[in-house]
Amino acid sequence: MEPPQETAYNPISSADAVIRYAGNFVPSWAGAIAIDLLPGILVFMLAVTQAAIRNGRDGLSIEETLTLADLKAAINAMKDVEASMGDADSEIIRRMRNDPPPSKDQNTTTE
Structure with a gap:
């Protein structure tokens, strides 16, 4: 096998970076927002489940609950x-x- 080519890192300006990586912004942004919203979604699902459980208990005697x-x-x-x-x-x-x-x-x- 021939050895890999050596990689050279060239710094670029902020403006060039924005233009070059603009296509990656939306997927990265969407992923970050999804991760940030995940705890809220889980709490919402838990609240809905708990409400359904409590509604199912209406009309039951204390011995049954x-x-x-x-x-x-x-x-x-x-x-x-x-x-x-x-x-x-x-x-x-x-x-x-x-x-x-x-x-x-x-x-x-x-x-």
């Missing part, structure tokens, strides 16, 4: 309510019996 995250939050809330109710019940029973409140020093025992 409950997500797993909602269910977990509800279960945790019920556990918190039950724990606080248990504390309140034990306080009411203690007051009804006129028992003294539990001492802060849990390490001492009465004989």
Whole structure:
């Protein structure tokens, strides 16, 4: 194989560059605009999809639209309510019996 010819780079003026590369402007410009608009198009598609999902849920009861995250939050809330109710019940029973409140020093025992 014969060696490739050496490439010589000759600087050109801005005006010559505009004239020489004018044919490449439109495809390059269109590509750049498409890349810039892509996130907006994706957000628009997501918004339309979400709106369609929400419209499909109209008329459904809460049980039919409950997500797993909602269910977990509800279960945790019920556990918190039950724990606080248990504390309140034990306080009411203690007051009804006129028992003294539990001492802060849990390490001492009465004989």
